[in-house]
Amino acid sequence: MSHKTCVTVWGENRHEKTNPAVTAVYPDGMHQTIAYFLRATGEFTVQTATLDQPENGLSRPVLAASDVLIWWGHLAHEEVDDAIAERIKSRVFEGMGLIVLHSGHHSKIFKSLMGTSCSLKWREANDTERIWNILPSHPIASGVGESFDLAQEEMYGEPFEVPPPDELIFISWFSGGEVFRSGCTWRRGRGRVFFFRPGHETFPTYKHQVAQRVIINAVKWAAQNPLSTTADS
Amino acid sequence: MSHKTCVTVWGENRHEKTNPAVTAVYPDGMHQTIAYFLRATGEFTVQTATLDQPENGLSRPVLAASDVLIWWGHLAHEEVDDAIAERIKSRVFEGMGLIVLHSGHHSKIFKSLMGTSCSLKWREANDTERIWNILPSHPIASGVGESFDLAQEEMYGEPFEVPPPDELIFISWFSGGEVFRSGCTWRRGRGRVFFFRPGHETFPTYKHQVAQRVIINAVKWAAQNPLSTTADS
Amino acid sequence: MSHKTCVTVWGENRHEKTNPAVTAVYPDGMHQTIAYFLRATGEFTVQTATLDQPENGLSRPVLAASDVLIWWGHLAHEEVDDAIAERIKSRVFEGMGLIVLHSGHHSKIFKSLMGTSCSLKWREANDTERIWNILPSHPIASGVGESFDLAQEEMYGEPFEVPPPDELIFISWFSGGEVFRSGCTWRRGRGRVFFFRPGHETFPTYKHQVAQRVIINAVKWAAQNPLSTTADS
Amino acid sequence: MSHKTCVTVWGENRHEKTNPAVTAVYPDGMHQTIAYFLRATGEFTVQTATLDQPENGLSRPVLAASDVLIWWGHLAHEEVDDAIAERIKSRVFEGMGLIVLHSGHHSKIFKSLMGTSCSLKWREANDTERIWNILPSHPIASGVGESFDLAQEEMYGEPFEVPPPDELIFISWFSGGEVFRSGCTWRRGRGRVFFFRPGHETFPTYKHQVAQRVIINAVKWAAQNPLSTTADS
Numbered sequence: 001m002s003h004k005t006c007v008t009v010w011g012e013n014r015h016e017k018t019n020p021a022v023t024a025v026y027p028d029g030m031h032q033t034i035a036y037f038l039r040a041t042g043e044f045t046v047q048t049a050t051l052d053q054p055e056n057g058l059s060r061p062v063l064a065a066s067d068v069l070i071w072w073g074h075l076a077h078e079e080v081d082d083a084i085a086e087r088i089k090s091r092v093f094e095g096m097g098l099i100v101l102h103s104g105h106h107s108k109i110f111k112s113l114m115g116t117s118c119s120l121k122w123r124e125a126n127d128t129e130r131i132w133n134i135l136p137s138h139p140i141a142s143g144v145g146e147s148f149d150l151a152q153e154e155m156y157g158e159p160f161e162v163p164p165p166d167e168l169i170f171i172s173w174f175s176g177g178e179v180f181r182s183g184c185t186w187r188r189g190r191g192r193v194f195f196f197r198p199g200h201e202t203f204p205t206y207k208h209q210v211a212q213r214v215i216i217n218a219v220k221w222a223a224q225n226p227l228s229t230t231a232d233s
Numbered sequence: 234m235s236h237k238t239c240v241t242v243w244g245e246n247r248h249e250k251t252n253p254a255v256t257a258v259y260p261d262g263m264h265q266t267i268a269y270f271l272r273a274t275g276e277f278t279v280q281t282a283t284l285d286q287p288e289n290g291l292s293r294p295v296l297a298a299s300d301v302l303i304w305w306g307h308l309a310h311e312e313v314d315d316a317i318a319e320r321i322k323s324r325v326f327e328g329m330g331l332i333v334l335h336s337g338h339h340s341k342i343f344k345s346l347m348g349t350s351c352s353l354k355w356r357e358a359n360d361t362e363r364i365w366n367i368l369p370s371h372p373i374a375s376g377v378g379e380s381f382d383l384a385q386e387e388m389y390g391e392p393f394e395v396p397p398p399d400e401l402i403f404i405s406w407f408s409g410g411e412v413f414r415s416g417c418t419w420r421r422g423r424g425r426v427f428f429f430r431p432g433h434e435t436f437p438t439y440k441h442q443v444a445q446r447v448i449i450n451a452v453k454w455a456a457q458n459p460l461s462t463t464a465d466s
Numbered sequence: 467m468s469h470k471t472c473v474t475v476w477g478e479n480r481h482e483k484t485n486p487a488v489t490a491v492y493p494d495g496m497h498q499t500i501a502y503f504l505r506a507t508g509e510f511t512v513q514t515a516t517l518d519q520p521e522n523g524l525s526r527p528v529l530a531a532s533d534v535l536i537w538w539g540h541l542a543h544e545e546v547d548d549a550i551a552e553r554i555k556s557r558v559f560e561g562m563g564l565i566v567l568h569s570g571h572h573s574k575i576f577k578s579l580m581g582t583s584c585s586l587k588w589r590e591a592n593d594t595e596r597i598w599n600i601l602p603s604h605p606i607a608s609g610v611g612e613s614f615d616l617a618q619e620e621m622y623g624e625p626f627e628v629p630p631p632d633e634l635i636f637i638s639w640f641s642g643g644e645v646f647r648s649g650c651t652w653r654r655g656r657g658r659v660f661f662f663r664p665g666h667e668t669f670p671t672y673k674h675q676v677a678q679r680v681i682i683n684a685v686k687w688a689a690q691n692p693l694s695t696t697a698d699s
Numbered sequence: 700m701s702h703k704t705c706v707t708v709w710g711e712n713r714h715e716k717t718n719p720a721v722t723a724v725y726p727d728g729m730h731q732t733i734a735y736f737l738r739a740t741g742e743f744t745v746q747t748a749t750l751d752q753p754e755n756g757l758s759r760p761v762l763a764a765s766d767v768l769i770w771w772g773h774l775a776h777e778e779v780d781d782a783i784a785e786r787i788k789s790r791v792f793e794g795m796g797l798i799v800l801h802s803g804h805h806s807k808i809f810k811s812l813m814g815t816s817c818s819l820k821w822r823e824a825n826d827t828e829r830i831w832n833i834l835p836s837h838p839i840a841s842g843v844g845e846s847f848d849l850a851q852e853e854m855y856g857e858p859f860e861v862p863p864p865d866e867l868i869f870i871s872w873f874s875g876g877e878v879f880r881s882g883c884t885w886r887r888g889r890g891r892v893f894f895f896r897p898g899h900e901t902f903p904t905y906k907h908q909v910a911q912r913v914i915i916n917a918v919k920w921a922a923q924n925p926l927s928t929t930a931d932s
Contacts, residue, residue: 093815093816093860095370112811112814113814114814115811115812115813115814115862115887116792116887116888117792117888130643132623132624132625132644132645133624133625134624134625134626134647135420135625136423136625137328137420137422137423137424137425139457146625157598158598158599158600158637159598159599159600159601159602159612160600161792161888163814163862163885163886163887164633164634164865164886166399166863167630168630168634171624171637171645171647172645173639173640173643173644173645174639177596177639178598178639179598179637179638179639179645181600181637186862187368187370187862187863188814188815188862189370189815189816189860190369190370191370192370224372326582326583326627345578345581346581347581348578348579348580348581348629348654349559349579349654349655350559350655363876365856365857365858365877365878366857366858367857367858367859367880368858369858379858390831391831391832391833391870392831392832392833392834392835392845393833394559394655396581396629396652396653396654397632397653397866397867399630400863401863401867404857404870404878404880405878406872406873406876406877406878407872410829410872411831411872412831412870412871412872412878414833414870419629420629420630421581421582421629422582422583422627561836601886602889603794603886603888603889603890603891605923632865653834653836655836656835656836657836658836690838
């Protein structure tokens with residue numbers, strides 16, 4: 001019997017409690033919206049975790065059971081316990097996939113895996129974002145088409161201070177005049193890391209069908225950890 | 234109903250006819266030995282093609298039906314028709330996987346896809362080759378272990394004049410004192426290309442269980458062409 | 467006494483003779499405009515060559531004396547002699563730098579070095595192009611600033627069918643909604659290859675100070691062939 | 700007047716004080732041997748720093764004046780102050796070059812810049828190491844020849860748990876049967892990082908002429924920080 005990929009969706013879950021504009025879009029929190037569309041595929045076992053839970057929701061058993069961890073944080077990166085960030089990193093080295101969304105670029109775990117500042121330009125406005133699929137043969141780009149538009153998004157601009165990605169899948173165009181490497185992969189130890197840019201908390205990005213498709217694809221890609229398959233080989 | 238990956242194993246099939254030492258090892262030709270262990274997995278539909286067939290065995294329908302092409306050539310690279318090499322290249326750009334073995338490094342198709350001379354050092358002797366698995370999390374390295382030995386092999390040494398590989402999976406150590414990047418991947422168009430070094434015609438390399446495992450893994454990896462999967466997504 | 471870098475600027479030089487709009491911008495040909503600003507630095511020995519000269523202007527002695535070749539072609543890629551394209555390729559493998567401009571992406575020499583179709587989207591219009599400097603520490607980006615604008619340019623859009631560049635230096639934003647990897651490097655043999663996107667024949671791009679700066683930087687970068695320096699080391 | 704590259708050679712300087720076998724080879728410490736051959740070129744301003752100095756020898760003014768930092772540590776990685784490691788990292792992001800030698804692979808600064816465990820296999824024995832030059836056109840490989848031998852060295856073996864290097868320049872062959880990626884580069888922020896494998900404390904590796912040549916080349920390469928050159932451009 002085959003093993004269903006186990007995904008843990010981690011949400012900082014602060015904006016949702018304090019900013020009515022965010023609550024209006026994501027009444028149960030962004031992590032629940034993401035968990036919802038992942039569950040709807042019928043292909044994954046999905047759990048959620050949030051900052052304010054004990055051990056930031058990421059106890060050893062939770063991480064040990066996670067094939068893939070999805071991360072959204074913004075306001076409270078510093079409140080994530082250093083030991084928890086180290087624990088996540090060890091699990092990535094063992095082969096857990098990690099999908100870092102949007103403002104997670106400044107999270108402890110992402111900066112620590114990249115070894116760079118992970119800084120970027122940004123502008124909170126009403127830019128339209130067009131995401132170009134520059135590597136259509138990559139599994140994460142499957143079904144995406146040549147580009148897709150998000151009517152309103154926060155702008156992130158280059159230079160994005162990360163190591164050159166192993167694979168560059170998406171580049172964003174913003175109506176205000178900027179570009180950004182919006183879909184990037186890196187290997188770290190046995191783990192696969194994917195950064196996906198969109199997802200400002202006041203916009204319904206994670207309800208957009210193509211953004212959902214990218215995240216679903218990314219979970220499948222990030223879960224391809226041969227550790228779990230060598231046993232029967 | 235799922236589609237079985239279709240593999241075409243192309244063999245130059247000249248050494249086997251003219252050199253008794255080769256015939257002794259591969260009485261039906263190397264391509265048949267490779268086809269045999271691929272068929273034995275039950276996971277692929279396998280056909281073979283050889284240089285001396287019409288259109289070098291690679292008519293348009295044959296290539297159109299191939300998800301992955303495996304290539305072994307050595308003596309007669311120049312006898313492959315230019316138009317056939319171009320036809321293969323177009324299929325790679327469309328998404329067909331290509332696995333180039335050993336002396337295929339100097340084939341028209343490989344040189345044309347690399348854009349370099351693809352030259353290397355070599356010594357026909359009785360070196361022992363130890364192949365180190367430097368990217369154990371890669372699907373092509375699944376089940377390979379930390380290294381494996383081939384008791385006798387032709388030596389290939391650096392510098393190997395190829396573009397820097399997208400992924401470097403294996404490095405060979407030779408008892409005579411050389412090293413070689415023995416397992417390398419590149420993307421070309423929508424197609425995935427894998428070069429695997431071992432396979433001198435006078436040694437039973439393609440009967441070695443781990444070498445077979447690598448080729449089986451590589452076929453699965455090279456067949457992951459999202460073109461064929463987007464239809465039903 | 468130190469050796470001055472020898473640059474050969476190759477121009478197809480057809481638009482300039484037949485299209486008054488081009489002649490108006492580049493009365494002596496684009497190659498002469500490029501040669502002019504390179505000479506003005508006082509740092510290079512500069513010569514020009516054009517398609518309609520014997521051997522397409524690239525005799526063996528001309529290439530042997532070239533540390534760097536700059537290439538602009540568009541209408542007549544097929545008229546470049548196959549043997550001349552091969553000769554250039556051999557020189558690149560020996561260490562000659564190659565800078566391919568704009569529509570040179572479909573030249574024989576560039577396609578042959580890339581091993582891919584080198585195709586892209588395009589639209590001949592009046593887009594504004596903003597070129598973002600995403601690798602400011604690269605020598606080719608020296609003095610470029612965070613971005614620069616070309617008021618009018620032809621649009622080139624992704625996907626650009628090239629192998630993943632070794633270094634991605636510039637990404638273009640177009641007012642019409644597209645993005646493009648506009649400054650890319652690759653190694654081929656001992657030679658360094660740089661592709662620089664801008665330069666539609668009806669716009670004065672090569673008179674733009676920052677575009678000139680990029681090309682000057684690229685010549686210095688592409689000329690760093692250790693072959694010429696090992697003698698005295 | 701041109702600026703001479705300022706190099707700081709950092710040595711842990713513990714083995715040299717406690718192990719007579721090391722003192723015999725490097726009576727003044729490895730850092731002094733390295734500083735000596737760098738000074739002998741006449742091309743650099745060279746200073747040294749050691750662990751037991753205040754601020755581990757790396758005060759803000761010392762780092763601010765360093766174009767390149769060379770790092771050798773082994774026994775006492777944990778004794779380097781976290782704040783000093785962070786300070787070095789910031790300087791790398793600003794453009795300082797960093798050359799990490801041998802057992803420095805497990806230093807705080809290197810692990811932090813890589814984002815991985817940086818682990819490897821090792822065996823303290825009398826292996827012969829042959830270092831193959833696989834990227835002869837790289838400035839760091841200038842004058843190195845196709846390979847060079849170190850008669851006795853500690854063995855380091857794959858897998859080396861680092862991100863895929865931007866450039867792979869050297870691969871080592873060990874008489875005991877292992878291979879290792881011995882010369883690797885990565886960009887981090889504006890800084891250039893080079894890891895060079897050889898240099899076990901009981902062997903006179905840093906007195907070997909070709910090893911010295913590699914380090915001299917690497918200093919020149921790592922110092923190419925356009926920040927310092929943009930002012931006058």
